[in-house]
Amino acid sequence: MNLIKMNSNDDRIKDFFVYHISALHKNMKGQTSCYLDLGFKQDKQSYFTSPLYPQHMNISSLPIESERQLADYLNELWREDPKLLDLIPDLIHLAFILKEEYREQTAELSPFIYAMF
Amino acid sequence: MDKYILGISAFYHDSAAALLKNNEIIAAAQEERFSRKKHDPRFPFNAINYCLSEAFIESDEIDMVVFYDHPLLTFDRLIKNFITAGDKGYELFEEAMKSAMGIKWWVNDYVKKSLGNIGKENKIFYCGHHMSHAASAFYPSPYKEAAILTVDGVGEWQTTTLGYGKDEQIQIHKEINYPHSLGLLYSAFTYYCGFKINSGEYKLMGLAPYGIPKYVDLIQKELIDVKQDGSYHLNMNYFGYIDSNRTINENFEQLFGGAARKSESRITQKEMDIAASIQKVIEDAMVKLAKHVRDITGSENLCLAGGVALNCVANGKILKEKLFKNIWIQPASGDAGGSLGAALLAAHQYYKFKNVKMQSGIDLQKGSYLGPSFSENEITAFLKRHNYPFIKYETTEQRNISLAKELKDGKILGYFDGRMEFGPRSLGARSILGDARNKDMQSLMNLKIKFRESFRPFAPAVLIENVHEYFELHESSPYMLLVAPVIKGRRISQQERNPTDDMLSIINEERSDIPAVTHVDYSARVQTVHKETKPDFYDLIKAFKNLTGSSVIVNTSFNVRGEPIVCSPQDAYLCFMRTEIDILVLQNFVLYKEDQPPLLHDTEWKLEYELD
Numbered sequence: 001m002n003l004i005k006m007n008s009n010d011d012r013i014k015d016f017f018v019y020h021i022s023a024l025h026k027n028m029k030g031q032t033s034c035y036l037d038l039g040f041k042q043d044k045q046s047y048f049t050s051p052l053y054p055q056h057m058n059i060s061s062l063p064i065e066s067e068r069q070l071a072d073y074l075n076e077l078w079r080e081d082p083k084l085l086d087l088i089p090d091l092i093h094l095a096f097i098l099k100e101e102y103r104e105q106t107a108e109l110s111p112f113i114y115a116m117f
Numbered sequence: 118m119d120k121y122i123l124g125i126s127a128f129y130h131d132s133a134a135a136l137l138k139n140n141e142i143i144a145a146a147q148e149e150r151f152s153r154k155k156h157d158p159r160f161p162f163n164a165i166n167y168c169l170s171e172a173f174i175e176s177d178e179i180d181m182v183v184f185y186d187h188p189l190l191t192f193d194r195l196i197k198n199f200i201t202a203g204d205k206g207y208e209l210f211e212e213a214m215k216s217a218m219g220i221k222w223w224v225n226d227y228v229k230k231s232l233g234n235i236g237k238e239n240k241i242f243y244c245g246h247h248m249s250h251a252a253s254a255f256y257p258s259p260y261k262e263a264a265i266l267t268v269d270g271v272g273e274w275q276t277t278t279l280g281y282g283k284d285e286q287i288q289i290h291k292e293i294n295y296p297h298s299l300g301l302l303y304s305a306f307t308y309y310c311g312f313k314i315n316s317g318e319y320k321l322m323g324l325a326p327y328g329i330p331k332y333v334d335l336i337q338k339e340l341i342d343v344k345q346d347g348s349y350h351l352n353m354n355y356f357g358y359i360d361s362n363r364t365i366n367e368n369f370e371q372l373f374g375g376a377a378r379k380s381e382s383r384i385t386q387k388e389m390d391i392a393a394s395i396q397k398v399i400e401d402a403m404v405k406l407a408k409h410v411r412d413i414t415g416s417e418n419l420c421l422a423g424g425v426a427l428n429c430v431a432n433g434k435i436l437k438e439k440l441f442k443n444i445w446i447q448p449a450s451g452d453a454g455g456s457l458g459a460a461l462l463a464a465h466q467y468y469k470f471k472n473v474k475m476q477s478g479i480d481l482q483k484g485s486y487l488g489p490s491f492s493e494n495e496i497t498a499f500l501k502r503h504n505y506p507f508i509k510y511e512t513t514e515q516r517n518i519s520l521a522k523e524l525k526d527g528k529i530l531g532y533f534d535g536r537m538e539f540g541p542r543s544l545g546a547r548s549i550l551g552d553a554r555n556k557d558m559q560s561l562m563n564l565k566i567k568f569r570e571s572f573r574p575f576a577p578a579v580l581i582e583n584v585h586e587y588f589e590l591h592e593s594s595p596y597m598l599l600v601a602p603v604i605k606g607r608r609i610s611q612q613e614r615n616p617t618d619d620m621l622s623i624i625n626e627e628r629s630d631i632p633a634v635t636h637v638d639y640s641a642r643v644q645t646v647h648k649e650t651k652p653d654f655y656d657l658i659k660a661f662k663n664l665t666g667s668s669v670i671v672n673t674s675f676n677v678r679g680e681p682i683v684c685s686p687q688d689a690y691l692c693f694m695r696t697e698i699d700i701l702v703l704q705n706f707v708l709y710k711e712d713q714p715p716l717l718h719d720t721e722w723k724l725e726y727e728l729d
Contacts, residue, residue, distance in 0.1 A: 009215075010211065013210070013211050013214050013215070014207070014211070016214075017199070017207055017210055017211070021196070021199050021200055021210065022203060022204055022207075024200045025199075025200050025201070025202070025203035025204070026203070028200065028201075029203075034201060035197035035198070035200060035201050036197065036198065036201045036295070036296055036353075036359070037294070037297075037350075038296070038350075038353050039350065039352070039353075040342040040350055040352060041342075041350065042342075044344070045344060045345075045346070046344050046346050046348045047293060047297065047342075047344060047348035047349055047350050048279070048291040048292065048293065048346065048348040049291070049292060049293070049294060050291065050292075051275075051278075051289050051290075051291075051292055052274050052275070052292070052294060053187075053190055053245070053273070053274070054289070056187050056190055056243075056245055056273075057244065057245035057247075057248040057289055058244060058245070058248065058462070058466055059183065059242050059243070059244050059462055059463050059466055059467050060242065060243060060244070061240045061241065061242055061243070062187070062188070062189065062241070062243050063240070064189070064222060064225075065225060073189060074189070077189065077190075077193060078193075084196065087196070091218075094214070094218060095218040095222065098214065098215060098218040098219040099218065099219060099222070099223055099226075101219060102215050102216075102218075102219025102220055116213070116270075116271065116358060117191065117194075117195045117198075117213035117216055117217055
């Protein structure tokens, strides 16, 4: 996918969604493994889990100022999930475009989005 | 060599900054107080500037900057959420991407813009959202070791964590992850009952005692499965937040027999019963979680933080169960407090400062009076510049004697003295005060001062040494985060209530000899006042006691509905003039309403504030 040729950022986000997110969703349909652990489990004694990312709970730096650094970071984060590694090049490209447009506009996004994502 | 550590929370609800010098808290404040936009999520440029000025340092003297949350782990959740949601989630995805990649990833840039540098360590540091909550609860607490429970809407992935702190170390042992969340569950009901998410949760809690918890079984059967150890899952068939910008969906509405209540419409018995039911479910879950964290840590001390820890009724239930010898709750338990937690974590884990506790058993939060103060010269300059008439008392003692008489005579005071509070509660630095014995005070304050819903209760501020004479509470509660019943000897028994009774008639019933602070179920959200942390406020209540025999006054936040709590003398003066507050106290300067010139061209001020 070539995000540069597209007209607006909304189009870029939409294409990213269709090309990557929606496609992954369709591929995953019907599979037992899922990213979100949904539903009640009456046979379970507990829903507690061990910390998901214990290495990131404590103080650490996050070198993501360049595209290369960001790529390295995401590759490390998702190294056990090859499906997500394919997202990284387009994701990084999109990130640096959105950075320029939205970083001065923090008051204009909905409070719901702020709270949730 | 001293180390200055700046903690920042931003881009969610309630941005804030906190500054430490080594392991000592120097300053902390929420951005909303300066920007005058309630729950301001924007980068806290103003709060950071304030913190630097409080420490008398320049930005290039900051050693380390720590952000309270890990933006790429939140993004990991975002991506996985939308892969799960599929096409239905597109609209939400678009906004979430703009927010994450357009703003939240680039903390470095915002810090550089704010400070001109990124600290002497030459890089920004990050920590986990719930770790920052845990740190904000454990390090300032009076305990050398403690069980730690954090519960909120959602961090990166975590919504609930159970951990243990000892000396300088904090370990998270167990967690519950998104989308299962007690905070989001409570918010869903907040929305359904017609209140605003992220600010109306307090209203739902205040409404709960008017209702009958008749929906508890339904909620526990359909919406949430809570295990014996307090762990839980939500049934996502009833919630909308995975793929829409609604917390609930049509299944939820069907389950409770209709659409969500429209904001500002009449509150019915149904909303009261729903509020009572979800409050009971949350309390039960919190007590189970507290039991489990005690069992796995063996500690006699509990530290609590996260937005759900602001549910003081649930905190009161944990206290009542006597699961722990001691409980300490971070007063800035929401995201704002994450700035403090992140900085404290850096102090103790990166710079290895000792987690030294006070011999006296007093916590290290300094009463949470961590915000700006204004000198006598600054207040004089403000009053003289505007020609506002005032009386200046030479001593605080003289002032207090006069103010005690005014309170006794039914006057309402806007009280502004010393450093502003950090956290959502006013604790006697930026407070509206009244006589708790006055039966008309609650409705007067709600309707003519705060312009808010008449059912909302007010909190008592009581001298610590007299707390047991009024409330079934034998602990200190300096941050107004524990609810306790008024003692039986002070109660006035109520007539049998009919479910169809008008809510207003119930509100206006006199329930004790301190009716203004006695909620419908005889409970009160108690603030104990301590000479050590707030001498001016303590002495004022003492003067009131000397005059009246009562050690209790009403203490509510100095603001109107939708407005952030006042920060400066200017904010305080405006709020005073826009409401029916009788007297404004700016430290030893006292202003009477009848002496003041009318505010000109200020008729549209209510439009400035979005109703919460």
